[in-house]
Amino acid sequence: MRIVLTRRDDAPAWMALVSPLIAVALTLLSGAVMFALLGLDPLKALGVYFISPISDGWALQELAVKATPLILISVGLSLCYLSNNWNIGAEGQFVMGAIFGGWVAIATHGAANGPWVFPAMMLAGMLGGAALAMIPAILKTRLSVNEILTSLMLVYVAELLLDWLVRGPWRDPKGFNFPQSVMFDKEAQVMRLMADGRINLGTPIAIIVVVIAAIMMARTLKGFEIRLVGAAPRAARFAGFDEKRLTWTVFAISGALAGLAGIIEVSGTMGQLQPSVSPGYGFTAIIVAFLGRLNPIGCLIAGVVLAITFIGGENAQISLRLPLDVTRVFQGMLLFYVLACDAVLNYRIALVRTGGAAA
Amino acid sequence: MQINRRQILQGATALAGAATLGQPAFAQANPLQVGFIYVGPVGDFGWSTMHDVGRKRLEEVMGAAVKTTAVEAVAANDMERVATQLARQGHRLIFTTSFSFFQPTMRVAPTLPNVFFESATGTQTAANVSLYNARFYEGRYVQGVIAARKSKSKTIGYIASFPVPEVVHAINTVMRGAWSVDPSMKIRVVWVNAWFNPGREADAARALIDQGCDVICAHTDSPAPLQLANERGVFGFGQASDMTRFAPKAHLTSSVNNWGDYYVERAKAVIDGSWKPGDVWGGLNSGMFRLAPFTNMTPEEASEAERVRDALSTGRLHPFDGPLTRADGTVAVPAGGRATDDQIRAMNYFYRGIDVALPS
Incomplete structure (x- = not known):
């Protein structure tokens, strides 16, 4: 058995826009779970991650830099x-x-x-x-x-x-x-x-x-x-x-x-x-x-x-006061979900029996 | 290193904005918030780890009077933002623990006049920037003395990181110590171009031992060279932390960094309002570093090492007393003189008798 990805030719154009949004939503969800497990208030933690870098003029300037x-x-x-x-x-x-x-x-x-x-x-x-x-x-x-x-x-x-x-x-x-x-x-x-x-x-x-x-x-x-x-x-x-x-x-x-x-x-x-x-x-x-x-x-x-x-x-x-590793895990999750959503939405996933017809 | 007009302007505008910026910092009942910015991960077992040990010591000693924050693996490009962000969160004392942070610290400090900065190494102080570092070379002198006692091949192997003055004067000082015992001592150096790279450090140690070196000094942070020395039946020294456990048969002593006491002292100075910019270069007597217990040495060897260590600590012995002669034969410091701190900090030549080329 192996997994075969076939490109969907019929993937609608709006998917290209929706896919990253789903990815962000999944990241927020998993992040909230992770922060809750670490004993932090998930909303506050997500706020620090996504809102604090765009919260005021100074932060926006740093973001631009x-x-x-x-x-x-x-x-x-x-x-x-x-x-x-x-x-x-x-x-x-x-x-x-x-x-x-x-x-x-x-x-x-x-x-x-x-x-x-x-x-x-x-x-x-x-x-x-x-x-x-x-x-x-x-x-x-x-x-x-x-x-x-x-x-x-x-x-x-x-x-x-x-x-x-x-x-x-x-x-x-x-x-x-x-x-x-x-x-x-x-x-x-x-x-x-x-x-x-x-x-x-x-x-x-x-x-x-x-x-x-x-x-x-x-x-x-x-x-x-x-x-x-x-x-x-x-x-x-x-x-x-x-x-x-x-x-x-x-x-x-x-x-x-x-x-x-x-x-x-x-x-x-x-x-x-x-x-x-x-x-x-x-x-x-x-x-x-x-x-x-x-x-x-x-x-x-x-x-x-x-x-x-x-x-x-x-x-x-x-x-x-989170360690660097946790922040890196979180960044990694975002990238993982973006790529995964793309793959799932743009490709048909099928299990193929080994030795079967070439995909 | 000049302060230009733009920086002064920034300082002025920051002063104007400081009232709003620093608001949370001045709620007096709150503990003093102390920030630490590390160049590496806290788990590097060397430089950054030992600064983090210092941070923990600060928390231990000061208890509820301080609250500390560490930011790891910060690139020089990001230092200014991290420092400003720390200040905005109310940190009033910030330790920037790498030379690569020195210029960014000098740039950001005038914009945050209510924050005190402490830069681990640097070339000048400012109204709210202090410098601190340890005279690790004193430990190198003791290493040289011990190495000359232990070596049968009369050759020391030195694993060097980068050809910066800190490393160059350390190599010179090891040999000064070794020659004080036996003027026929020689040294071989391998440059690994890294502060922390266990694989390359071990390779360098292997090459040095193959070339006949039987005492290994490391100017890098991992225990790998010492472990290899243990395996190959030669001797070595530990770096940054006490590395006895990594090499029970090879370990002679380690130079153990200890920043905690300095951190406590500076935090107290901020709390009682007596903080002033300073340039501290602490030797063995300052407690900024110490030598781990001497191991694998005869009682006579150990007592000699102790005697030399104490002479350095009390200032009876100074590793940079003249005459100092450069490898090319010119005199750097005449007999009767002594190299100034600035000369030591800028040293870019080897002494005569050290047959090592500086890369570059």
């Missing part, structure tokens, strides 16, 4: 995934963006600089991310090397390069030999939008990127090409689309967006390069991209939801 890199990276990744290009190395492209952009900040440190410094950093960051992403793209199109492996392994290359730079040539000369760069000058830090919080220019940039990507996917030939190459590569070839060039394009775009996220994170929330600049944004963004159904607007929503559960988990540690 946390969600911004996830959104930027996941929008780029969804272009890759839609066209069957499996870029798993956004974490490395994020780091490379931080390195390239950070180089501009460090090279201009202490000099009298104009307002051009930050735009130059953003450009350099995008260039860095794109350059790293082009390596697996070219290896894939020229030598048919599996891009999953190459993009993933380049993550370690980027991380070790950053590690070496901040311990060696870019180490702050006045920093007691600790592994960190100088603090970026004011011109080299992302402009903050509010006086009372940390929200910065990165968030509106991410929203603009989402809007452009949404229009591109829905309204332009390029968007059609990306979807067609992914869904029906043979048809795409007949239509005259150049699959290789598309691979380069989507890798370059997603690398550039990850690099942009990297330099915004470094110059916005850290203000300097450290041996580690990402708490795994590049990998989390893969989850965001799929939760957002590889749709730019979906990525925006999923990025915010994931950021809520992350900050909610922190707040649960603070106000409920």
